Amino acid sequence: MTQSKSLLGTLWTERGSRAFYAVLLLAAVLVPVLNLGVAESSALHVPTYTVALLGKYLCYALLAIAVDLVWGYCGILSLGHTAFFALGGYAMGMYLMRQIGTRGVYGDPLLPDFMVFLNWKELPWFWHGMDTFWFAMLMVLLVPGLLAYAFGWFAFRSRVTGVYLSIITQALTYALLLAFFRNEMGFGGNNGLTDFKDLLGFDLQKPGVRVALFLASALALGLAYAACRAVIASRLGRVIEAVRDAESRTRFIGYRVENVKLWVWVFSALLAAVAGALYVPQVGIINPSEFAPIGAIEIVVWVAVGGRGTLYGAALGALLVNYAKTWFTGALPEVWLFALGGLFVGVTLFLPQGIVGLIAQLQARLRRPAPPKEASA
């Protein structure tokens, strides 16, 4: 199969993936060892707090990859991926809520605290079965998947594209945001779901469990990355890119563009949902603000900063921007929005290919003077 692509592709596709796997593997080995195996007094010790933070970053990286798949490869700019992320998170949150049992403030064996507080007498129908792990995990995939399917089925069939699609994805997540704020919806309203105790019987506060969640996130990220790579390398991947570059041409050679888009859209939504489900036990809360449209646009910036259409660039961007966010909100909170806003403007104006593109350009410039000698390393 022919692999050679654009400048970006030729220089980075293989090396970028290798670097991605290497870094991920290194983190998956080092972080647990430095957290559990090194004494707390040691300078090398990684505190459990940091493990959870890194786990959170990995979930964000997974979310960024999901967005990059639809935006970078299929040209669909989604401003609504937080909807799938948050729905996956809520499904996991419901499972964790049901695990609390009588340990809640009100000690009700069946009803979560907020329902007792709202004076509800019985569990709403959609909360049934959520105490069973496999069923809850099925819902993590099913609910966002179905929403993505229904939305995409309508949107792609009626050929809503470009900015219009972006705006209605944003409207969708905004509508969900408003809906989940309502107490009547039965998801804890404003406060969301929190005070989780344990997952599959393991105490969520224990460092070992934290490390396990971190490893699960790393594994999910690695698998998702490999799956996306496989999709991109397949003929379907080439059709997806064809849709991005010349949608109507793709149609005239006999592809049902709406089916192709729907496939990649739902696949991406499922990745986002998994990211949400892994995110919730690590941060300990899920509330409606996760639906916020601004969050969805932030993901797009992670992807743009890293370099869209590369997957590993998206992961890199998620990591860098979120690290910056953590640092800024701690040290200079009032500067954060300036920095984020500046990032949006700067990247679109000066770095259309993101950091990965910048590195590729620099390398190309460095190589040009030297004669093309091969494989000295």
Place this chain on the structure above:
Amino acid sequence: MSHAGNRSRNGTNTVNVSTVRPLLRVLLAAGAFALALGARPVIAQDERAAAAAAVGDLQQPAALVAALPDASYADKQAICERLVQTAGAQAGPVLRALLDGRLYSDAHHRVVVVEGESESETVPIHDPFSGAALGSAASADLSRIGSNNMLRKTLKGLLAQLDLADVDPARRLAAVQESLRSLDGATIDALRARRDQEPDDKVRRAIDVGLATADLASDSADARLAAVQKLDGELSPEVYNALQALVATDEAGASREADERVRIAARQALSHIDAMRSVYGAVETLFFGLSLGSVLVLSAIGLAITFGVMGVINMAHGELMMLGAYTAYVMQQILPQHITAATLLSVPMAFVVAGVAGVAIERGIVRFLYGRPLETLLATFGLSLILQQLVRSVFSPLNRSVSTPEFMSGSWVVNDALSLTWNRLYIVAFMLLVFVALLLVLKRTSLGLKVRAVSQNRAMARAMGVRTEWIDALTFGLGSGVAGVAGVALSQLTNVGPNLGQSYIIDSFMVVVFGGVGSLWGTLISGMSLGVVSKLLEPYAGAVMAKILVLLFLILFIQRRPRGLFPQKGRAAEG
């Protein structure tokens, strides 16, 4: 402080105004109640006669008031009656202060009025007649001049009498309407006394309604029937409640109203009133819908230019509105004495501020991204974050309050069932003004001609000597300026804060897309219809749910007809 002590002081208490007042009020009321119960009417009558004799020789209003602190309740009643006779309308403030428990005697045994609650050691005091400030007094030195139920009833009657005799017809009307809310012997007498001397038609009519309402409780069935017939078509809630009482049944299912004819007439009158009320209710909903629609149109119309005519996605549009709203705030800070002028001036100012910002955005960012709508969307979104934070840093993260100018406050009372607030009425009018102005600019000026030329065929326009670069900047500036003007309007309706713009951006895009990109009329109709539909849904679904339903409807609609209600014409340009 004991209950007994309360009584022994003859209704006058030494209190620490600032701290004990709420508790005291309860005790006082309880004490007065006990007193009223305990004092048999006969004794009360005797006391009254005696008091009348005691105050008989006091003629001057000032002297009468000075006698209040030490007078018994019966004396106070006599004093008040005398006060009305001697001082007329001037007695009003004193009686009202006494009724509200704001009348005190101070360390020098002067009678003073204390306005409002205060937590401090000293409170400002005022003259009971003129309201002139008399400096301040230590809370501990003040003792309240108490009142009991009987006295309060008398006071109400006296005040109603005074208000009914006021020179201002509006005040008289208000007094009549006030008395309808608490009809009792005293107020009915006052109304009846006033009825025949009343020169103003409106006031006389209101008095008639009041008297007829009182007649509903008459012993004579004929009088009740006549009253019911008279009240048919009256919309005030008091009349409605009184009529409802006629058709009500007790626990046993028997009618409270004995006379069949009265019941039938009351039922008819009620259904008539219900019908009228539902009509007015619909008018009100429509009005709310139109005013919400006007807000939507105002917030979307600038976007209809930048997005509709130029095809530029400006996610910072909401923040341009926010700039307009803050312009209104700043103007009011600069001219704190002239709120109306400041608000009116802020309209052109906001246009300039937001317009200049818009030109800067176009020159600085947007022009590098023409033909790349998704990138434009991201860059302008980043800009919106910067603008929000800028406002947070310069002003404050908290909401600022923008005052409403005099002429916009209050409401236009059409009748008892329908009153329309002036600020919303003005918003509708303002929206129409902006719309027409914009239409004229685009259709009648050379700038408008060039804007349309550039949007239809850029290359041809350039070939004909139009400086397309400048037209782009000016068009963007125009759209942005209109957003700023919309911001001034919004400042009159909602909180002015850094998040003002964010909450409107999705709505405004939806309005533009629903109406059809590039069509100003489409934007008008779509904004108005979305506003009305939202308000129609609200009673059934609640405000939030109505919004969600409208959003879902729009999402589905755009998927059915991606080009909106009024699609822009022309051959599909897709390659």
Place this chain on the structure above:
Amino acid sequence: MRGTQRQYLGRRSSQPKVDIANNIILYVEDVSVSFDGFRALNHLNLYIEVGELRCIIGPNGAGKTTMMDVITGKTRPDSGSAWFGQTIDLLTLSEPEIAQAGIGRKFQKPTVFPNHTVFENLELAMAGTRSPWRLLVARLDGEQLDRIAEVLRTIGLADRRDAIAGSLSHGQKQWLEIGMLLMQDPQLLLVDEPVAGMTPQETERTAELLVSLAGTRSVVVVEHDMDFVRSIARTVTVLHEGSVLAEGSIDDVQANPRVVEVYLGE
């Protein structure tokens, strides 16, 4: 080169056949299209026979491209009908369905997938697998690879097999698009201005290719270049203001006084 073409054409694919019982492959009857009052097509009638090579000419705005848009499902007419063979109603099908039924189209402006290689462009155009799940696991078998190689030779891009399509010259893009059309293996080819921007040699090759394609399949060519039309056409249709002005051999048409008036009168 002619040899390879014949070899390629000799091995017809096994697509579902169009019902061509009456020897007519395309019926366009009484079709009207208007855009905001402008009549792009005005009761247009057009019949294409099986194996025919038809040229369509006409001044700008005559409705040539709109006609192709109607046939390929891009534009829905206000009235009229369009049938592919006896049984396939084109007006009920979407663009991909029409493409899969066997109508291929080359656009006026060459549109290839600019970020894919020449090889990948041909692979994507190849008839067959279209569902996402099958595409995910699709692999090229030996026969398919051979076919792509043949087409690469036919269009003269064998040595640029792995080049990014966006980097090709204008003429090469035209050829690549013709190659994609061949990979689709359609019964009816609609070719919009195939020789625009080509050198005389390239034009000649294109003429040869189109002539060789006709016979086994039907070809409709829209072209402005009258020399090119003369070199390939048996029947020429002249469109004017959305309907057929004249139809016949190139000499008949050029002698038609109304055609002369339309072309020279402008």
